Amino acid sequence: MTIQNKFARLATDNAPGQEVRQTAAGIQALLRGDALPGRPVDFSHGDVDAHEPTPGSFEVFAQGVAKGGSQAYTEYRGDLEIREEVAARLADFTGAPVDARDGMIVTPGTQGALFLAVAATVARGDKVAIVQPDYFANRKLVEFFEGEMIPVRLDYETAGEDRAGLDLDQLEAAFRAGARVFLFSNPNNPAGVVYSPAEIARIAALAGQYGATVIVDQLYSRLRYSGVTYTHLRAQDLDPQNVVTIMGPSKTESLSGYRLGVAFGAPAIIARMEKLQAIVSLRAAGYCQAVLRTWFAEPEGWMDDRIRRHQAIRDDLLSVLRGIGGGFARAPQAGSYLFPRLPALAVPHADFVRILRLQAGTVVTPGTEFSPHHGDCVRLNFSQDHAAAVAAVERLASLVERYRA
Amino acid sequence: MTIQNKFARLATDNAPGQEVRQTAAGIQALLRGDALPGRPVDFSHGDVDAHEPTPGSFEVFAQGVAKGGSQAYTEYRGDLEIREEVAARLADFTGAPVDARDGMIVTPGTQGALFLAVAATVARGDKVAIVQPDYFANRKLVEFFEGEMIPVRLDYETAGEDRAGLDLDQLEAAFRAGARVFLFSNPNNPAGVVYSPAEIARIAALAGQYGATVIVDQLYSRLRYSGVTYTHLRAQDLDPQNVVTIMGPSKTESLSGYRLGVAFGAPAIIARMEKLQAIVSLRAAGYCQAVLRTWFAEPEGWMDDRIRRHQAIRDDLLSVLRGIGGGFARAPQAGSYLFPRLPALAVPHADFVRILRLQAGTVVTPGTEFSPHHGDCVRLNFSQDHAAAVAAVERLASLVERYRA
Numbered sequence: 170m171t172i173q174n175k176f177a178r179l180a181t182d183n184a185p186g187q188e189v190r191q192t193a194a195g196i197q198a199l200l201r202g203d204a205l206p207g208r209p210v211d212f213s214h215g216d217v218d219a220h221e222p223t224p225g226s227f228e229v230f231a232q233g234v235a236k237g238g239s240q241a242y243t244e245y246r247g248d249l250e251i252r253e254e255v256a257a258r259l260a261d262f263t264g265a266p267v268d269a270r271d272g273m274i275v276t277p278g279t280q281g282a283l284f285l286a287v288a289a290t291v292a293r294g295d296k297v298a299i300v301q302p303d304y305f306a307n308r309k310l311v312e313f314f315e316g317e318m319i320p321v322r323l324d325y326e327t328a329g330e331d332r333a334g335l336d337l338d339q340l341e342a343a344f345r346a347g348a349r350v351f352l353f354s355n356p357n358n359p360a361g362v363v364y365s366p367a368e369i370a371r372i373a374a375l376a377g378q379y380g381a382t383v384i385v386d387q388l389y390s391r392l393r394y395s396g397v398t399y400t401h402l403r404a405q406d407l408d409p410q411n412v413v414t415i416m417g418p419s420k421t422e423s424l425s426g427y428r429l430g431v432a433f434g435a436p437a438i439i440a441r442m443e444k445l446q447a448i449v450s451l452r453a454a455g456y457c458q459a460v461l462r463t464w465f466a467e468p469e470g471w472m473d474d475r476i477r478r479h480q481a482i483r484d485d486l487l488s489v490l491r492g493i494g495g496g497f498a499r500a501p502q503a504g505s506y507l508f509p510r511l512p513a514l515a516v517p518h519a520d521f522v523r524i525l526r527l528q529a530g531t532v533v534t535p536g537t538e539f540s541p542h543h544g545d546c547v548r549l550n551f552s553q554d555h556a557a558a559v560a561a562v563e564r565l566a567s568l569v570e571r572y573r574a
Numbered sequence: 575m576t577i578q579n580k581f582a583r584l585a586t587d588n589a590p591g592q593e594v595r596q597t598a599a600g601i602q603a604l605l606r607g608d609a610l611p612g613r614p615v616d617f618s619h620g621d622v623d624a625h626e627p628t629p630g631s632f633e634v635f636a637q638g639v640a641k642g643g644s645q646a647y648t649e650y651r652g653d654l655e656i657r658e659e660v661a662a663r664l665a666d667f668t669g670a671p672v673d674a675r676d677g678m679i680v681t682p683g684t685q686g687a688l689f690l691a692v693a694a695t696v697a698r699g700d701k702v703a704i705v706q707p708d709y710f711a712n713r714k715l716v717e718f719f720e721g722e723m724i725p726v727r728l729d730y731e732t733a734g735e736d737r738a739g740l741d742l743d744q745l746e747a748a749f750r751a752g753a754r755v756f757l758f759s760n761p762n763n764p765a766g767v768v769y770s771p772a773e774i775a776r777i778a779a780l781a782g783q784y785g786a787t788v789i790v791d792q793l794y795s796r797l798r799y800s801g802v803t804y805t806h807l808r809a810q811d812l813d814p815q816n817v818v819t820i821m822g823p824s825k826t827e828s829l830s831g832y833r834l835g836v837a838f839g840a841p842a843i844i845a846r847m848e849k850l851q852a853i854v855s856l857r858a859a860g861y862c863q864a865v866l867r868t869w870f871a872e873p874e875g876w877m878d879d880r881i882r883r884h885q886a887i888r889d890d891l892l893s894v895l896r897g898i899g900g901g902f903a904r905a906p907q908a909g910s911y912l913f914p915r916l917p918a919l920a921v922p923h924a925d926f927v928r929i930l931r932l933q934a935g936t937v938v939t940p941g942t943e944f945s946p947h948h949g950d951c952v953r954l955n956f957s958q959d960h961a962a963a964v965a966a967v968e969r970l971a972s973l974v975e976r977y978r979a
Contacts, residue, residue: 172697172846179849187650187852218642227639234632234831237623241831245592277682277833277855284854292577306853313853426639426646428682428859441577444584447592448711448718449689450682454833454859 170315178312184305185213185534185550196523199516201571208554209530210561215505215552217423220475223463226424233459241455246443247275247431251461258465259433262391263414264404271436274443275461277453279388279417279430282442284310285449286384286413286432289441290350291316298343298351300335302508302540304358304386311352319343321351325360325499326510332365333357340372344379351376354386355402356393359508359539359548361501363393366400373405382411382438389504391472392421394480397502403434410435418464420505420552421475427457479505482551482558489562493569505552508536511545513574518545521572529564575720583717589710590618590939590955601928604921606976613959614935615966620910620957622828625880628868631829638864646860651848652680652836656866663870664838667796668819669809676841679848680866682858684793684822684835687847689715690854691789691818691837694846695755696721703748703756705740707913707945709763709791716757724748726756730765730904731915737770738762745777749784756781759791760807761798764913764944764953766906768798771805778810787816787843794909796877797826799885802907808839815840823869825910825957826880832862884910887956887963894967898974910957913941916950918979923950926977934969 181187210216233240240248249270256269267273276282287310291297297316299307300323311318321339328334333355340351351372356363364372376383385402393399403412417430430453432442446452483500486507490498495512514521518535525531536546551558615621638645645653654675661674672678681687692715696702700721704712705728716723726744733739738760745756756777761768769777781788790807798804808817822835835858837847851857888905891912895903900917919926923940930936930952941951956963 170697172695172700175697176694176846176849179846179853181650181849181852184650184852214647216643217646222639227636230639231632231636234627234635238621241622242619245589277859280853281855289581290577292575292580295577309853313850426859426861428855428857428862441581441584444581445718447589448584448685448714450686450833450855452833454682454831454862456831457833457859457862 179309184538196520196527199520200524200528204528205564205567207530207560207564208557210553210557211532212549212551212553212561213532213534215420215423215550216554217425219554220423220478220552222423222426223418223467224471226460226463229462230427230456230460233456236459240459243452243455243458245447245452246273246439247453248458251275251458255431255461255464256433259416259431262465263401265401267433268436272439273431273433274439274446275453275458276430276432276446277450278419278428279386279415280306281450281453282415282417282430282432283307283386285442285445286415286438287311287352288314288445289438290382290384295350296343296346296348298340298348300353300357302359302536302543304354305538307352319346319348323357323360325357325362326497332368333362335364335368337368337371337375341375344375344381348381350382350384352384354388356389356501356503358389358504359506360499361504361506361508362499363397363399363502366398369400369402370405373402373407376411377407380411382413382435384413384415386415388415388417388420390416392476392479392505393503394476394483394501399503410437413438418461422464422467424460427454427460429453429457429461478555479552482553482555483507485555485559486549486551486562489559489566493566505550507549507551508546511547511569514569514572515574516572522547524572525565525568529561529568531561531565584714589943601925601932604925605929605933609933610969610972612935612965612969613962615958615962616937617954617956617958617966618937618939620825620828620955621959622830624959625828625883625957627828627831628823628872629876631865631868634867635832635861635865638861641864645864648857648860648863650852650857651678651844652858653863656680656863660836660866660869661838664821664836667870668806670806672838673841677844678836678838679844679851680858680863681835681837681851682855683824683833684791684820685711686855686858687820687822687835687837688712688791690847690850691820691843692716692757693719693850694843695787695789700755701748701751701753703745703753705758705762707764707941707948709759710943712757724751724753728762728765730762730767731902737773738767740769740773742773742776742780746780749780749786753786755787755789757789759793761794761906761908763794763909764911765904766909766911766913767904768802768804768907771803774805774807775810778807778812781816782812785816787818787840789818789820791820793820793822793825795821797881797884797910798908799881799888799906804908815842818843823866827869827872829865832859832865834858834862834866883960884957887958887960888912890960890964891954891956891967894964894971898971910955912954912956913951916952916974919974919977920979921977927952929977930970930973934966934973936966936970
């Protein structure tokens, strides 16, 4: 495979945050009517001005800078003292021990952890089970390392409210067909659904039976709405050498500007991840690592308040989206993503996403980033200013009517 | 190739900064005499407490945090306004235009830039010319992407004082044998030598003749000692589509704790690098990117002073090292690395490096990290406290006598 071919598959034109590099060429001919006034909202990522970083995070960063060289130059896997502090909290949160010395690595964002985890487990030709829909980079990472993707359906639309809807038979078939790695996000990005205790138990049982490694991206597992039961795969009856869990403070805690993530679990895999980090980026920015000291140590009531505010936004947006005839929107159980399905339109959905940007000042991420079968869905990160988000989704609903097939 | 084999080649046990993960097993039996007292010095990287970060860097970071969401979430290739500011200065410094929009990317450290640049140019089986000795990650990156390395000798010991000593015939032979990428550092890491105008002109001519892409790591190109002429490859007569230059403020400017680097040049390669960054780490930490505003904009006289202090340390260390009979130490022309060759010892040089740590509190990086032919050399980053560095190298010289063959 030439380098050109390899990168042709890594298209990022519609990736969240990259809309600024698109051109409006060709879209003008499709436009109907005038633009709708209103404050623009970029739903491709959260608004950390509306939901500010954890209190005290900047002060802890400043302390890291003041500490000097020992904070700037840490082990590639991150500062040991910080790892120890965070490992104890992660063990408490997930219900299973975390080995700070050998079973944990600090990375530049959870993206950094995902990249290293896939690189450390997938060689050329290896089969990897990937959920559809799931976080867009999962598929791209498997492609980049020339693994072979085996898709597993997530029927979140028909699953009911108490399970995510993973097709467990298809997952078993993937393992039977030779998949040795299963990579998934819980809560699911983009659908916001949480895997039920029974689903997680079954995933653990199948992985154990087939000796597969499971990489679970739990980035949003702290932002859970009322009535949701969350199950940590790593606390199940499963060989700890076969599980890597990924988390980070970029989303719920709004600390994305510091680029921090962690992966924890199987020491052999973590060791490979560190070897690779040595030639990928050396380490998460040393000073930034200090900010992890605030993680899982937020002021009393802060997280509850953050969850309450997001749940209120979620509910208001859902009611607007559910007013769109012929669409579908399941209530996310955790995280800050909505993934509504839009009705049939007179323009291709990919163009409608660009029209939304031009005529409604509303940036959403097309469903094709997450699955080949979800082209009529769009993802909205609703961690936004409440009123602005409602108005932007109302504009979206208006344009759906304007462009309805 | 299995994932285990792939990572077995990525050994980092002796990598700079990872000494803390080594064990002392087996070395006790080789020890002669007692440990030498003195303040420990870690020459594996610079001491940013002795040579502090650029004045104002923290304040600019704080402004970035205050700016909020727009600084946290930049394009994957970095904030455009910052790219524009830095591109103008880099154009001025290197003597050739830099396209801020399409020909530049901000990365997590220069390591991040190197990783992306190699990934964007080397596919499986591609031949890559690599200098021996050169920065340890260069070789590892080629191996990781399953390229084929063609070594090119750098005869810095015999080259005299006015050239680096690259074997240009061997470079041409590498191109003739099919190398389509040439990756090298200038000044050379570890030897600290600067390529002469004639050497750079010849590299440019050969790359042009054979249509090869050149990736040049100029990380240390600002820290030049008196009397040195520095030549920027990108300002030579060479197709700009075939040159990528890498720099960053981690070393001379002591900003390593922020993990910042840039790559600039060929837009097609930069575009691929950004596509990959989207799944590797998304972006350099948004808040940290703000610190680039201080780069090439240091207070009047600050850089001159920094160079003067380093030159003084260099000269004092050189005089100690040149007192070791049977060794060799060329004066570095730029950067803060010394790469002395030690005489024959009664213990393997790899063990001597560990003995130095145990008995002299002196951490150096073994030459084997940089070349298979330089096992009797050690690298010292002399960006240290002046007096402590001299004392530590005096302890090294004492132990050479104690263990001399």
